[in-house]
Amino acid sequence: MTNPLLVSSISKIRHGWRQPSVLLPANTLVFGFFVGMIMVLVPLYMYANGYDIAEIGLVVAAQAVFQLSLRIVAGVVADRYGEQRVITTGYAFMLISALLFATSSALWLMIVAQLFTGASRAAYMPASKSYASRIHEKDAAVHLGRTLGGATFGSIAGPAAGGLLAAAIGFSGAFVVAAGVGGAGLVLSLLLPALPRHRTQTMRDALASVPALVRTKATLLPGLIALFVASSIAVMASVGVVLLRDGVSSESTVGFIMGAYAVGATVSSFGFATVLNRLGARGTFALLFATIGLGMLSIALTHNAFLWTLLAVLFGAGMGLGAALYGLMTAHNSRPHERGVAMAVAGLYWATGMLMGPLVYGALAEAIGAANAIITAAAFPLALALLTPLVFAAIPPHAAPEPAAA
Numbered sequence: 001m002t003n004p005l006l007v008s009s010i011s012k013i014r015h016g017w018r019q020p021s022v023l024l025p026a027n028t029l030v031f032g033f034f035v036g037m038i039m040v041l042v043p044l045y046m047y048a049n050g051y052d053i054a055e056i057g058l059v060v061a062a063q064a065v066f067q068l069s070l071r072i073v074a075g076v077v078a079d080r081y082g083e084q085r086v087i088t089t090g091y092a093f094m095l096i097s098a099l100l101f102a103t104s105s106a107l108w109l110m111i112v113a114q115l116f117t118g119a120s121r122a123a124y125m126p127a128s129k130s131y132a133s134r135i136h137e138k139d140a141a142v143h144l145g146r147t148l149g150g151a152t153f154g155s156i157a158g159p160a161a162g163g164l165l166a167a168a169i170g171f172s173g174a175f176v177v178a179a180g181v182g183g184a185g186l187v188l189s190l191l192l193p194a195l196p197r198h199r200t201q202t203m204r205d206a207l208a209s210v211p212a213l214v215r216t217k218a219t220l221l222p223g224l225i226a227l228f229v230a231s232s233i234a235v236m237a238s239v240g241v242v243l244l245r246d247g248v249s250s251e252s253t254v255g256f257i258m259g260a261y262a263v264g265a266t267v268s269s270f271g272f273a274t275v276l277n278r279l280g281a282r283g284t285f286a287l288l289f290a291t292i293g294l295g296m297l298s299i300a301l302t303h304n305a306f307l308w309t310l311l312a313v314l315f316g317a318g319m320g321l322g323a324a325l326y327g328l329m330t331a332h333n334s335r336p337h338e339r340g341v342a343m344a345v346a347g348l349y350w351a352t353g354m355l356m357g358p359l360v361y362g363a364l365a366e367a368i369g370a371a372n373a374i375i376t377a378a379a380f381p382l383a384l385a386l387l388t389p390l391v392f393a394a395i396p397p398h399a400a401p402e403p404a405a406a
Contacts, residue, residue: 031094032154034098035151036262040254041162042101045101047241053366054362056362057363058111060238066116075130082195087124090123090124091186101171125350133331154262161177222326223349229292231353231354231357232296236261239374239377243371244257272328276328291318292381297375297382327346
């Protein structure tokens with residue numbers, strides 16, 4: 001039954017000057033800008049300091065350690081104390097990460113810095129998706145799409161800015177700028193209004209929902225999407241950067257091409273609700289994995305910077321659809337009061353992909369070359385696209401356990 005006081009409270013917040021539907025996309029835009037900078041700066045920084053592909057893969061993968069271990073904690077805290085506090089904490093971890101990268105190129109310190117990057121993403125992503133899905137339950141697809149669109153729009157400029165800054169003022173200066181971006185996001189996070197909850201629960205109640213959400217079959221389909229979308233992104237952010245760097249020999253050009261991923265992701269994120277309405281979940285699933293797989297395969301077989309840029313847009317379109325689809329399925333499969341934990345559980349699959357992608361394919365690239373490693377990685381999303389009917393027959397989407405509150 002809908003709580004009239006809850007409806008009234010959320011309505012006031014929606015129409016106040018600190019509107020969540022405006023501030024959250026702006027907040028995620030800044031977050032995406034930072035992540036985009038780090039995504040291109042870290043592998044280029046290591047490449048410039050003589051590290052090999054396997055070592056670059058190790059550092060890129062290090063962020064997934066805390067993503068695996070902290071996502072559930074972040075989700076539980078978000079469900080108990082509200083998403084806004086967790087979002088703010090994510091930006092605090094972001095600042096620490098950027099400042100550590102600015103101080104040293106030692107392998108161990110870069111691993112520590114990436115651990116804080118992972119902690120930032122572990123806190124921010126489930127909390128921001130939970131927040132977006134609760135702005136208006138009936139329009140969750142729209143708000144999730146806009147929120148992810150804000151992040152990917154920021155990611156357009158982030159890699160390009162990272163590459164240009166590295167060439168203009170050096171890597172240390174570029175990481176200091178990244179820290180300033182984190183500070184701006186921290187201010188925006190403090191402005192976000194806390195959304196009232198359907199019901200208040202203790203930490204014990206929030207933790208009690210974890211085992212059931214982990215065991216339920218309803219998490220498998222969004223988890224599968226998250227796993228393979230994340231692993232594909234991580235491969236292109238590690239092995240793919242080395243492939244581009246060897247091919248175009250310019251940090252700024254690599255940054256520009258990496259930013260093209262986000263162009264495609266932004267367009268598909270903002271258009272996600274339209275695509276979903278026309279194709280349904282099954283059609284969207286097939287489309288996103290086909291574009292990711294074809295994008296990766298074509299990039300590995302191409303040796304032209306202009307074509308790389310166009311193909312990066314194609315790959316990014318699949319990224320955006322995948323991130324939105326797994327978030328929406330998770331929202332539909334969970335109750336509003338446990339939304340943060342549900343997003344965190346689905347996020348464990350994402351973190352696993354972020355961990356395994358660079359480790360496995362970084363080592364493989366050392367053995368068979370970067371292009372061949374990417375071709376191998378592209379086989380998995382292409383197979384999922386072809387096997388869509390079987391996937392949906394084996395693990396179909398599940399309806400929400402109870403009617404969503406307005």
